[in-house]
Amino acid sequence: MTAVSDVVIVGGSIAGLRAAETVVRLAPELSVTVVSDEAHLPYERPPLSKVALRDPLELDDLVYQSVGELGRHGVDFLLETPALGLDLAARRVRLAEGELGYLALVIATGCEPVIPPVFTGLPEVYPLRSFEDARALRAAVADTSKSVAIVGAGFIGGEFASTLVKEGRAVSLVDMAPKPLGRFGAPVADTYAALHRDVGVELFLGRAVTDVGHIAEGRELVLDDGTRVRADVILVGAGVRPSTRWLEGSGLTLDNGILCDSQLRASEGVFAAGDAVRWPNPRFDAIMRVEHWTNAAEQGRIAAMNAVNHIRDLDGAVCANVPYFWSDQHGIRIQFAGYLTGDEELLENRNSDGSLFLYRRGLAVTGVLAFERRSEFVKIRAALRRENPSLRQVVPDVPDHEEVRVV
Ligand SMILES: Cc1cc2nc3c(=O)[nH]c(=O)nc-3n(C[C@H](O)[C@H](O)[C@H](O)COP(=O)(O)OP(=O)(O)OC[C@H]3O[C@@H](n4cnc5c(N)ncnc54)[C@H](O)[C@@H]3O)c2cc1C
Structure with missing residues (x-):
């Protein structure tokens, strides 16, 4: 047809x-x-x-x-x-x-999803992209006697770790990168790792999975330094x-x-x-x-x-947007707006409400990442939509702004 x-x-x-x-x-x-x-x-x-x-x-x-x-x-x-x-x-x-x-x-x-070759063909290895993936993964972890390991400490892995912890479940989070979310800078990566560590997630950072082996009690990941991590169920969130x-x-x-x-x-x-x-x-x-x-x-x-x-033979419009994401982990909303090239200056401000990170190129702020601090984030995101604001334009929204310091 x-x-x-x-x-x-x-x-x-x-x-x-x-x-x-x-x-x-x-x-x-x-x-x-x-x-x-x-x-x-x-x-x-x-x-x-x-x-x-x-x-x-x-x-x-x-x-x-x-x-x-x-x-x-x-x-x-x-x-x-x-x-x-x-x-x-x-x-x-x-x-x-x-x-x-x-x-x-x-x-x-x-x-x-990309599934690294070390997991190809193995049972109880799950991606998380579709409704079917989610259903299968949730059915697998419903058996509380099974250990769960998550490979990839990005947003999908971090969020599912949080979902498990909320039910009182133990979970291991493994990532090849020594600094998870490292592209946002070391202070962000450290804050993110601490968020997981503080609620009991076992973190194995800077470690690649080289093999998946079996012991009497079940299955385990073998990491490149020889560490073994229990992993009856494996979520692969590796990109x-x-x-x-x-x-x-x-x-x-x-x-x-x-x-x-x-x-x-x-x-x-x-x-x-x-x-x-x-x-x-x-x-x-x-x-x-x-x-x-x-x-x-x-x-x-x-x-x-x-x-x-x-x-209709009319002209088109350009797509000139400010990339944005949110992620919810362990009761904390993480949000980012902007675009990073990796050579920004990072400024941080922490208080009892959360942490705010500003990315600056020359005099212009080009990105903002926040753990909570929702109302300040909203204002800075709005400013970024209009232009690359200067630090002076953005900082009045940050209380105790003298504490903003260059990292
Ligand atoms: C578990 C999960 C949680 C997320 N949480 C967040 C979040 O908190 N915040 C956030 O900002 N983003 C989040 N995201 C990311 C967000 O969902 C994606 O950015 C978004 O879904 C991308 O939308 P899309 O339409 O471009 O593509 P997709 O959602 O990937 O959809 C593409 C569709 O095309 C179909 N398709 C592919 N090839 C073909 C083909 N040849 N023929 C026909 N159909 C085809 C696919 O099956 C799919 O249905 C999350 C993603 C996942 C998986």
């Missing part, structure tokens, strides 16, 4: 959903088809690592509210339908059952890669993501949004790929607006 839809969106998560909402709002006369390889309508991923183990994890609670409304507007969701290829010249997406033509295409296929294999040979430029211009255009009439995209962000004059929810939502909107504009 060859069907045609005015706008085809490949990927049915937050970027794809925001894209569909935007087309319906801006151009209700256009037909929209969302192609997703998952069995479910678009659902929230952030709760998958955060919902308490004692609470049920139900898909109905996670499916985005706007999905029903989109269905009533005629948006067609093709579920369990992987896109297999793209013919740019013919403007068609290849599916198992045939082809789907488009006037404009939005690609929002996100990322997929993700863009889901772009289906685009190989299509003519799009794939280089750690789909390379786009500042309008999120990958090719004539083809736009991309979310975790899978690398684009030059004029706000920071840098090419970046961002793996966070808010960026995916923002880009879904912009890519769809530009898809509609393309069909």
Whole structure:
């Protein structure tokens, strides 16, 4: 079969959903088809690592509210339908059952977990990306006699460690990096490590897993210094890669993501949004790929607006946003806004409400990271959205600002 839809969106998560909402709002006369390889309508991923183990994890609670409304507007969701290829010249997406033509295409296929070879083929090794992953992992840890180890101390690993600790469970967190979240600077990494250590998470930092072995009591990880860590259940949160294999040979430029211009255009009439995209962000004059929810939502909107504009022969808009993320661990909200190159000056301010870190290049503040300190963070994030504020503009929001010191 060859069907045609005015706008085809490949990927049915937050970027794809925001894209569909935007087309319906801006151009209700256009037909929209969302192609997703998952069995479910678009659902929230952030709760998958955060919902308490004692609470049920139900898909109905996670499916985005706007999905029903989109269905009533005629948006067609093709579920369990992987896109297999793209013919740019013919403007068609290849599916198992045939082809789907488009006037404009939005690609929002996100990322997929990377499982290091040492874990390949082993039972009770879990990624955490999809609803099914979360269900399987939660079922595995429900047996409280099993030990749990998490490989990767990033956000997914840290959040699930927190979810386990909340239930009084013991958990080990292993990371190759001596400083988890080290890209935000050593003081942030130390604060993050202390957050976990203080509630009893066993940290093994700067250690790689070289083997997985068995003893009478169960299974264990073997680390590169010979340390053995009990690990009947293993969550691997060791990073993700863009889901772009289906685009190989299509003519799009794939280089750690789909390379786009500042309008999120990958090719004539083809736009991309979310975790899978690398684009030059004029706000920071840098090419970046961002793996966070808010960026995916923002880009879904912009890519769809530009898809509609393309069909209408109008100019597109640039994506000049300030990357942002939040993470909830051990009752603490961690938030970041900005963009770092690694050569910033880091300033820190700690008080009984939490810790605030400012990143400065020359006189301009280019990023902020906070453990709690929510109202100050909101103000600084808002200032960053307008411009690169000076320290003088930002610091009045930080009480005891004379304590801000250069690290
Ligand atoms: C457990 C978890 C917790 C998180 N918590 C936070 C948080 O607290 N804060 C935060 O900022 N971010 C968080 N994130 C990150 C955030 O969820 C992602 O940045 C966001 O989901 C990216 O959205 P996306 O639409 O670009 O891609 P994805 O969510 O990866 O979705 C891509 C979709 O495309 C589908 N797909 C892939 N290939 C094909 C194909 N060939 N054909 C059809 N469909 C395809 C995939 O199956 C998937 O459904 C979390 C992520 C996870 C997994």
